[in-house]
Ligand SMILES: Cc1cc2nc3c(=O)[nH]c(=O)nc-3n(C[C@H](O)[C@H](O)[C@H](O)COP(=O)(O)OP(=O)(O)OC[C@H]3O[C@@H](n4cnc5c(N)ncnc54)[C@H](O)[C@@H]3O)c2cc1C
Ligand code: FES
């Protein structure tokens with residue numbers, strides 16, 4: 201089996217995977233990083249979003265061998281070194297951006313990618329960017345509020 | 361999905377020889393192929409990844425056209441042609457969602473020729489030239505019906521050249537669940553006349569709406585299209601929309617695209 205080496209959340213990690221192993225499975229099953237969730241496994245829901253070389257991708261729809269040599273960031277690397285939540289995570293907690301939490305790792309990783317490119321998005325831009333992230337608990341307003349707050353803007357009070 | 365051998369060539373020549381293997385298939389961003397393989401609708405024996413070929417990634421603009429490497433992602437196209445060809449940048453920026461745009465490639469989209477995909481409309485509407493490792497193919501000859509193209513077995517799209525029109529606009533009516541186009545219309549006003557390409561609508565895949573082109577050639581205005589719509593008999597009819605609905609949308613979106621051209 202091919203051996204791949206990735207820099208995951210700042211640490212070099214190697215694993216032996218089959219060519220057909222998708223990145224989400226490599227992270228969860230070979231590296232024990234189960235924060236990356238698998239909702240649909242068909243690139244619809246966004247629960248598996250991670251960053252590969254700084255870009256948001258659906259880890260269920262990329263082969264692990266394609267990430268050989270890449271920098272990969274997952275939800276496990278988002279909190280500060282002392283374990284305290286980063287600004288987006290804290291905002292999700294403060295603004296009820298999650299209910300069951302299943303979609304949350306993907307939401308946070310998508311939000312982080314958005315705010316890197318667009319530090320002060322409008323509510324419409326946030327909704328547009330999250331088009332590929334589905335929340336079954338229908339917590340969208342809380343999610344949008346959290347991302348508004350994390351970008352230093354006052355959170356919308358009601359849906360437009 | 362079934363396992364396969366994996367090749368990640370650095371040059372088009374290496375990729376072409378890898379593609380000569382029995383059961384070989386190209387891998388672009390995998391956004392279509394990977395789900396297809398999971399469903400076992402495709403089971404290539406060898407996957408030849410094209411995204412490691414530097415010469416197939418990137419955008420260059422010169423002499424009134426933009427040339428896009430076949431393995432360039434939708435996100436990169438959206439950013440890199442924003443100034444040279446804004447209508448094409450907007451098309452790329454509205455494909456799927458951000459994560460799909462960070463992996464999916466123009467070559468993969470055109471090779472797949474999904475009847476609801478956006479790039480086929482952009483390429484046909486612009487009168488693009490599709491360049492492979494073997495030849496140049498005019499967009500007018502390239503699209504041959506749903507999921508059918510002029511590509512031969514093992515042929516690789518290395519780049520696509522889009523002549524920049526005087527005016528152009530793409531209108532996509534989203535199918536919100538799939539995030540593809542329910543119907544999409546690309547209108548381009550070029551020195552050789554107006555081109556109108558329609559995706560998402562016809563059972564034959566992307567096509568040029570020649571009646572609208574004729575009307576717009578004599579008067580490039582919304583009024584010239586008054587009362588015109590697509591031919592419902594030729595339209596896809598499914599749970600998302602009847603043929604009559606799609607035919608209606610073809611007319612509406614074409615008028616909107618003309619209006620947006622200014
Ligand atoms: C949720 C979702 C939403 C989407 N929404 C849209 C949308 O709104 N509009 C739209 O247009 N598309 C949409 N797509 C499709 C997306 O654009 C795909 O990326 C694209 O159709 C295929 O490109 P790819 O690079 O991922 O190709 P792959 O999946 O890697 O390959 C697709 C096919 O093309 C072949 N191929 C790949 N590259 C080449 C090449 N350079 N030369 C020859 N053959 C090649 C492969 O062998 C395969 O048969 C969506 C996809 C998803 C998952
Ligand atoms: S699990 Fe990857 S998009 Fe749903």
Ligand code: FES
Nearest residue numbers: 299301303335336
């Ligand atoms: S919080 Fe439950 S799916 Fe989003």
